[in-house]
Amino acid sequence: MTQDKPLAGKVALVAGATRGSGRAFAVELARAGAIVYATGRSSDAKRSEMDRPETIEGTAAKIAEAGGTGFGVVCDHLDREQVRDLVARIESEQGRLDILVNDIWGGDHLTKWDAKLWEYDLDNGFRMMRLAIDTHIITSYYALPLLIKNPGGLVFEVTDGNTEFNAQYRDDFFYDLAKVTPMRMAFALSKELEPHGGTALALSPGWLRSEAMLDHFGVTEETWRDATKNEPHFCMSETPTYVARCLVAVASDPERHRWNGKSVASWDLAPEYGVKDADGSQPVFGPYYRDIQEPGKPADPTGYR
Incomplete structure (x- = not known):
């Protein structure tokens, strides 16, 4: 372990790492020295139901570009056998698991904003529950016996x-x-892992400039500020790297157990650890949303990034 590789010798599983924050978690963990297993459903051979162009092979390439060690693994985390085999592979190849990142989502295309429950397509609603909740439970079920060995x-x-x-x-x-459910999962796991010296917490980005969000506004990472012409509050958005750096800061903290059971966001952790986004800023979206966006005030990031 060195200052620039604080996670050397650690093994991480990032479940749901094809794009967005998941991809950034995998890259930044590897950059910090961890051996990373990054999983997703979208591959060069087949896209998932999200129908996005990003692939898990692309994540593996990003890890390599960062000088890290990692593996892109195609895995559907609703398939118990696939998850069981994935964990067995990690145990066989590495003999340990130190960090589990449950980042699986995949429900953007199923949301129906402002629709009432009785106006929803129940199949879509329950599919979202399966993707967002069942996947996390299944992954933890198979991965935690290996994680608690150390x-x-x-x-x-x-x-x-x-x-x-x-x-x-x-x-x-x-x-x-x-x-909301992953927050309670983290709390429950904090109780179950504590006797084994483990820590569990829930983590959130702010307004994430993911690949899908950039596409939604018709901009790129280089031109993202152009989106503020139509959505002024997008001035408070952040790259996936920001929350990923926060995750690495927690993972590298010898006193990380103080976060056990808590639900925190990039805007909580970045000031605590001195983390900066890729452009050197430090956006605190939660307070901005509370003070500026929610009350309907004109967009003004002054003092919030």
Whole structure:
């Protein structure tokens, strides 16, 4: 372990790493020295139901570009046998698992904003629950016996919003459940892992400039500010690298157990650890949303990034 490789010797599984924050988690963990197994359904051979161009092979290539060691593994985390075999592979090849990042989602195309429960397509709603909740449970079920073999194991349940942010209704019955449930999962796992010297917490990005979000606004990472012409509050968006750097900061913290059972976001952790986004800024989206966006004030990031 060195200052620039604080996670050397550690093994991480990032479940749901094809794109967005999951891809960034895999890259930044590898950059910090961890051996990373990055999983996803979309491959060069076949796209998932998300029908996005990013692939798990692309994530593996990003890890290599960062000078890290990692493996892109095609895995459907609703398929118990695939997850069981994945964990067996990690145990066979590495003999340990130190960090589990449950980042599986894949429900964007199923959301129906502002529709009432009785106006929803139930099949779509339950599919979202399976993708957002069942996948996390199945992955933890198979991965945690390996993780607890060594003290100090760490689990991140990735969601959207911290405790304060998710106290509000998220304008979609199923989406609301999908994003609140991982917070409770982290709390429950914090109790179950504690006797084994483990830590579990829920982690959220702010307004994420994912590949899909950039496409939604018709911009690129280089031109993202152009999107503020139509959505001024997008001035507070952040790259996936930001929350990934926060995750690495927690994983590298010898006192990380202080976060056990908590639900935190990039805007909580970045000031605590001095983490900066790729452009050197430090956006604190939660306070901005509370003070500026939610009350309907004109967009102004001054003092918030």
